[in-house]
Amino acid sequence: MSEEIENIQFELTDDLISQVELLIEASDDKALQKLLKDFHYADIAEILDELNLEEAVYIIKLLDSETTADILMELDEDNREKVLRNLSSKEIADEIGELDTDDAADIISELPESRKREVISHIEDEEHKAEIEELLAYDEDTAGGLMAKELVKVYETWTVAGCLRRIRGQAKEVTRVHSIYVVDKKDKLVGRLSLKDLIVAKSDQKIAELSNSSVDYVNVHDDAEDVAKIMQKYDLEAIPVVDDNHILLGRITIDDIVDVMKEEAEKDYQLAAGITADVEADDSIWELTKARLPWLLIGMVGGIGAASIIESFTGYMGDFIILLSFVPLIQATAGNVGVQSSAIVVQGLANDSIDGNVLKRLFKEFLLGLVNGLAIALIAIVITHFLFKTPYNVSLTIGLALIAVIIMAALIGTFVPIFLDKRGIDPAVATGPFITTSNDVFGILMYFLIAKLILGF
Structure with a gap:
């Protein structure tokens, strides 16, 4: 046993x-x-x-x-x-x-x-x-900055017997042998070699006869995020790095890519939360303030804008002052919908899973916003009319405003990240305070415009 x-x-x-x-x-x-x-x-x-x-x-x-x-x-x-x-x-x-x-x-x-x-x-x-x-x-932040020089490299002109002798010497310097790379006499990458094929081959066979010319690689100047996407897409444990002349320079292993993905996720999370720099909880108050204050100021400007809109309508409300009680509902709904939509789009852009034209995606979000808006509006009309005892026309106003605000927030939350991505700006900046603040302002404006149209104040 x-x-x-x-x-x-x-x-x-x-x-x-x-x-x-x-x-x-x-x-x-x-x-x-x-x-x-x-x-x-x-x-x-x-x-x-x-x-x-x-x-x-x-x-x-x-x-x-x-x-x-x-x-x-x-x-x-x-x-x-x-x-x-x-x-x-x-x-x-x-x-x-x-x-x-x-x-x-x-x-x-x-x-x-x-x-x-x-x-x-x-x-x-x-x-x-x-x-x-x-x-x-x-x-x-490039492939060159990620790569290690340690690798197992063989020449296509070598025989299997000679190759095995040289590999033993090279492998001592390599922590883990993921792949054997095949190069020509100018050190240009021409293929890869599997250990299985090498072991079962005849000792006098040439490496060129055994190597597989289909090999994924990255350029030394490629962005680290692009390297991560390639390795993730093809489930690679390691990938060779070449220069502009296709000369083999090094390799990048999966542990380095995991670090890149972790750092990028942390950066995007901070951007989505409205933090403009890479900071940690133990950083100084000054560093934390510099990272947070810009977005807080944007939020403040948005809040002042929303307050100005409310103030401009207040004098005309008359008997409909109860509309002010539902401002938090409009703002919260707009913010939540916008963040949901932008989060899905940002995730899709990061994973390269966003396809199709922008108009098609916006139309899909419009339909999704319409369905969700109708459901939320129906519930809101019932609750406000029967629980809060608001007049029917006021409840209807709130319901219609919710439908319009949800559709608007879904479209803004979808369009802005795609727009930023096409301009080469990290779409993660679109989430959090940016989307929330913009939807708050436009949501309040839309709410009171609909109320004025229906209630006639």
Whole structure:
């Protein structure tokens, strides 16, 4: 009977943190190393995020560079920045020497310019240094800024036997072999090779006979978001990167793309919530204020506009002053419908699932708004007339206004993100305060115009 391997899920507890802190305080390095020995580097990073800076640096300097290099990549970005400030340039260089080129470049890019040069000068492996400097030259939001130089590359003129010998040497530098890329004598990408085909092939066969010329790739200058879409669409674990001459430069792996998608989702979420910059909860009050205030001012202007519209109609209402009681209903409905419509469109644009012409999509939203409007209006008429005892003509006014406002909000929420996207502006800025504020203003205006038309004040 075979033994079952117990899968113990890591759990960060107050007792564990206290135990680590006590061992650091007692300078019991052996016990601390023994405690952390069997933890995954991501788990150790989670522990370090809970310690103070001095304690975190103590552990980083205690453990071997092979482990701490991976820990640094998993640390919260703000905590990593603080830890790096407390390490010497030589110590950072030692850590970087254990990382793949893309991760090493990411860490160096976070350092001040003068510190970057110092750290690079302490990297002993000249080839590793040159590759890191190459990656630092690319914009971080491009394929070049994402790629790693480590890959398995073979020439189409090699035989299977010669290929296997050389692959063994290359694979030592690659954490995980996703694909074998085939190049010509000028290092131009010409295909890919599967391990299965390589293993079963005859030793004297040429690689050109085995390689598959159908290979997805991206240009080194392609936008990171476009790379993410390609890898997501074709379910790729890795994709090669080439330059304008089709020369193979590196590869991008799925873990880097997950980070891109996460960062983009966070950015879009903040834009949708009316935050204009990439900020976190721990940032300074000044940074948070700069990120939030612009949209709050837009909301204030919208509110003043809505108040002006209400004030301009108030003097003519006479016996229909009760209409003011239902202003929140009109505003809330318009805002909610607009955000719903824009959220669907923004999601579709992000996933490249929006197709067809704009007019067709607007017509669909018109029909959807009409159906929803009729349902909401019917309920509102019944509730306002029988529960609030409003006159029938006032209830009818509210109902018709709701239909018009819902249709209007659905059209605005659909059109604005598509319009912005076609102008090269992130459509996520259309959601949240922008859509809500615009629909509030137009919704109130439409509400009182319909009321004036029906009630005749």
